[in-house]
Amino acid sequence: MAASDVTACPSCGTRNRVPKVAQGVPRCASCKAALPWLVEADEGDFTEVAADRLPVLVDLWADWCGPCRLIAPAVEQASRDLAGRLKVVKVDVDRSPGISARYGVQGIPTLLVLRDGREVDRQVGASGADALLAWVRAAVDA
Numbered sequence: 001m002a003a004s005d006v007t008a009c010p011s012c013g014t015r016n017r018v019p020k021v022a023q024g025v026p027r028c029a030s031c032k033a034a035l036p037w038l039v040e041a042d043e044g045d046f047t048e049v050a051a052d053r054l055p056v057l058v059d060l061w062a063d064w065c066g067p068c069r070l071i072a073p074a075v076e077q078a079s080r081d082l083a084g085r086l087k088v089v090k091v092d093v094d095r096s097p098g099i100s101a102r103y104g105v106q107g108i109p110t111l112l113v114l115r116d117g118r119e120v121d122r123q124v125g126a127s128g129a130d131a132l133l134a135w136v137r138a139a140v141d142a
Contacts, residue, residue: 024109034084067126
C-alpha cells in the first residue's frame, strides 16, 4: 500500500488521508469534494507515483534553493485550484538525483508536466505566482 499524507478538505475542512497512488481522484470522505493531490516522491516510488491518468506537475526542487522556496506556495495553490484535474509530485533533487538526471535537469526549480508518464511541457526557474498558475492551467487544459 502506498504511503499517504493528511490533507484538509478545502470545502469542509475535514482531514483526509490522500495516498500517493490511487485509482481515480482523491475525494473528501465527508463532502465528496475533490481534494488537492500534492505528494512527495523519491527514486524508489517516482515511476509509480508520477504515472497517472491526470496530468502530473513535477516540482524538482532542493531545500537550499531560494527560488524553489519562492515558487512553492504557487505550486501548492495549483494543487488546490486544480483539485480533481491535477496531481502534484514534489521531488527533492538532492535526495533523488537519478530523477533529475532522467529528465536532463540542469537547473532548479524545474517544473515538468507529464501526461501518461511522458513530459509534455517544462518550465525552468522561478516565475511569479500568476504566471506559474497560468502556465499550469494551460498545460492541464491542453
